[in-house]
Amino acid sequence: MKMGLGDILLAVVLAAPVWAQVSVEQEVALGRRAAQQIEAETGLDPSPQLNQRLQRIAQALIPVCGRNDIQYQFKVLNSDEFNAMALPGGFVYATRKLMNVMPDGQLAFVLGHELSHVTQRHSIRQMENDQMRRVGLMAILIGLGGGNVSQESAQLAGVVDQVISSRYSQADEDEADRLGTQMMARAGIDPAYALLAMHTLAAQHDGGMPQFVNAIVGSHPLPQERIAAAYSYIPKLAYSPGASQPAAPVQAAGGATLWQSTLVKALGQAGLLQNGQLMSVAQRELASLQLDANGILLVSPPGESYSQMERRLFTQELAWLVTDSQQSREFGVAVRQNSAGEKLVWLKVR
Numbered sequence: 356m357k358m359g360l361g362d363i364l365l366a367v368v369l370a371a372p373v374w375a376q377v378s379v380e381q382e383v384a385l386g387r388r389a390a391q392q393i394e395a396e397t398g399l400d401p402s403p404q405l406n407q408r409l410q411r412i413a414q415a416l417i418p419v420c421g422r423n424d425i426q427y428q429f430k431v432l433n434s435d436e437f438n439a440m441a442l443p444g445g446f447v448y449a450t451r452k453l454m455n456v457m458p459d460g461q462l463a464f465v466l467g468h469e470l471s472h473v474t475q476r477h478s479i480r481q482m483e484n485d486q487m488r489r490v491g492l493m494a495i496l497i498g499l500g501g502g503n504v505s506q507e508s509a510q511l512a513g514v515v516d517q518v519i520s521s522r523y524s525q526a527d528e529d530e531a532d533r534l535g536t537q538m539m540a541r542a543g544i545d546p547a548y549a550l551l552a553m554h555t556l557a558a559q560h561d562g563g564m565p566q567f568v569n570a571i572v573g574s575h576p577l578p579q580e581r582i583a584a585a586y587s588y589i590p591k592l593a594y595s596p597g598a599s600q601p602a603a604p605v606q607a608a609g610g611a612t613l614w615q616s617t618l619v620k621a622l623g624q625a626g627l628l629q630n631g632q633l634m635s636v637a638q639r640e641l642a643s644l645q646l647d648a649n650g651i652l653l654v655s656p657p658g659e660s661y662s663q664m665e666r667r668l669f670t671q672e673l674a675w676l677v678t679d680s681q682q683s684r685e686f687g688v689a690v691r692q693n694s695a696g697e698k699l700v701w702l703k704v705r
């Protein structure tokens with residue numbers, strides 16, 4: 356029996372709680388339709404190098420993302436805007452600019468953040484809770500049953516636009532930050548890279564932390580609270596370096612000689628490079644450390660040798676962060692070891 360609009364409305368009224376649930380099938384169909392629109396409007400970057408890099412990081416995160424009832428697709432958008440976005444159903448995009456600016460570890464945070472919006476169905480939940488649009492949405496979803504996305508209508512276009520332009524709540528963003536960071540840890544990627552990623556995001560926005568919209572970069576500047584929150588929970592994440600650990604440290608790029616030698620000196624003075632000089636502190640004491648946004652926190656997992664930690668300090672990530680700051684020529688280092696054996700390394704850059 357073919358349903359008319361009247362029947363649909365009646366069904367919605369009679370069975371609102373049921374109809375308000377978007378099935379996984381419908382979620383994927385809706386996301387695919389939105390993905391087609393994004394790709395048609397922006398285009399994809401065909402570079403094998405960028406795409407392979409994106410797939411490599413994505414493949415480390417997907418198995419530990421916590422949701423396996425959908426298939427994920429990661430693609431590079433042909434765009435020189437600094438951005439990333441995720442659509443319902445598992446369609447995740449990073450722009451060419453983002454890929455070029457962010458090293459692997461930072462990229463892992465952005466992708467983990469975006470993946471978390473998908474695993475938590477933030478967009479879908481928003482639609483389900485939106486009374487005003489529910490009737491129209493449900494009428495469309497009936498047409499999307501079976502994954503059929505051929506239906507074209509003004510209503511469908513409206514819902515797709517909503518999917519693409521919806522803005523997440525602050526609570527959803529906080530959750531995505533937190534879950535994305537946990538995802539990194541489970542994938543064997545140092546969650547401390549999330550802090551560097553946040554600094555990069557802030558730098559892309561004149562120092563103000565961007566609100567992650569459906570796209571990762573939006574219009575709302577956010578206070579440093581988000582970075583501060585990350586400092587409080589990232590050191591508590593347990594992780595073991597895995598196969599997906601960002602690439603081996605490399606020699607700092609040209610111009611880094613000065614800061615590198617200064618840093619080595621600072622590390623030596625702090626006792627970081629000598630065994631047996633670390634203070635033992637309880638994890639909660641971390642909260643009393645005076646950490647501010649001008650420093651970098653590295654979490655060194657139990658068992659990591661000093662030479663390994665030192666090498667990580669000289670990754671390209673840090674070289675970029677330090678050389679990017681015009682007047683960063685002074686360093687301060689604080690090291691604490693907590694009861695779990697993790698070393699918390701606070702590097703202050705002035």
Ligand SMILES: [Zn+2]
Pocket residue numbers: 468469472523528531567568569570571
């Ligand atoms: Zn977000």
